Amino acid sequence: MIPDNYRHKGLRKKLVNEIAAKGILNEDVLAAIEAIPRHNFLDPAFLEYAYQDNAFPIGSGQTISQPYTVAFQTELLNPQPRQKILEIGTGSGYQACVLLEMKAKVFSVERQRNLYRKTKQLLEELRYKAKLFYGDGYKGLPTFAPFDGIIITAGAPFIPEALKEQLKIGGRMVIPQGVDGKQTMKLVRKISATEFEITEHGAFSFVPMLENKATD
Numbered sequence: 001m002i003p004d005n006y007r008h009k010g011l012r013k014k015l016v017n018e019i020a021a022k023g024i025l026n027e028d029v030l031a032a033i034e035a036i037p038r039h040n041f042l043d044p045a046f047l048e049y050a051y052q053d054n055a056f057p058i059g060s061g062q063t064i065s066q067p068y069t070v071a072f073q074t075e076l077l078n079p080q081p082r083q084k085i086l087e088i089g090t091g092s093g094y095q096a097c098v099l100l101e102m103k104a105k106v107f108s109v110e111r112q113r114n115l116y117r118k119t120k121q122l123l124e125e126l127r128y129k130a131k132l133f134y135g136d137g138y139k140g141l142p143t144f145a146p147f148d149g150i151i152i153t154a155g156a157p158f159i160p161e162a163l164k165e166q167l168k169i170g171g172r173m174v175i176p177q178g179v180d181g182k183q184t185m186k187l188v189r190k191i192s193a194t195e196f197e198i199t200e201h202g203a204f205s206f207v208p209m210l211e212n213k214a215t216d
């Protein structure tokens, strides 16, 4: 763990201003980004990049999402304190920490075992209490369902049925849908057990949400 210092704090303040200027209004989202030492979620060799508004490789062919994208998805999800949120694609754990800072109960699933292990250790060191799981996000976490919110942080070719089922009525799912690094951000609201209202919120680029592949 790399201790937080005034330089990091200054860079974070700048990052928050940049994200706010790009249109993020939710004060709780901005406060979360200002609080989290993002430099711990990247390889130490890339410390300087931690507070730039860009996606970045985190090993195993995966990326930590661009801070603006994290903020955008979180704002759409609009998590409330004590709500149960399911994240698909733990990756570096950064998005999970944003949700924790907003006082949500966070359940997050990752399909790469090495990333799952590394991130579990990091969050323990940073004292962030997310419940992390190694598994296939397409299946969700039926044991802990239903969830108030579900956030998918990989590009999904379709909206998985299991995740629709595991959403509470009145709940929100944020999912970048599409293939080949070209996704449309969708907000899926569950109106009743069988009815969903879907709205579209612009173009984004994500690593793919993969199905049925062994990881180690």
Ligand code: SAH
Binding pocket: 062, 063, 064, 065, 088, 089, 090, 091, 092, 093, 094, 095, 096, 109, 110, 111, 112, 115, 135, 136, 137, 138, 153, 154, 207, 208, 209, 210, 211
């Ligand atoms: N939320 C992350 C960004 C993750 S990048 C962060 O804040 O850093 C997308 C992640 O989704 C990758 O780690 C990838 O391994 C994972 N992923 C891809 N397909 C998945 C699946 N079917 N189930 C769970 N995780 C998956």
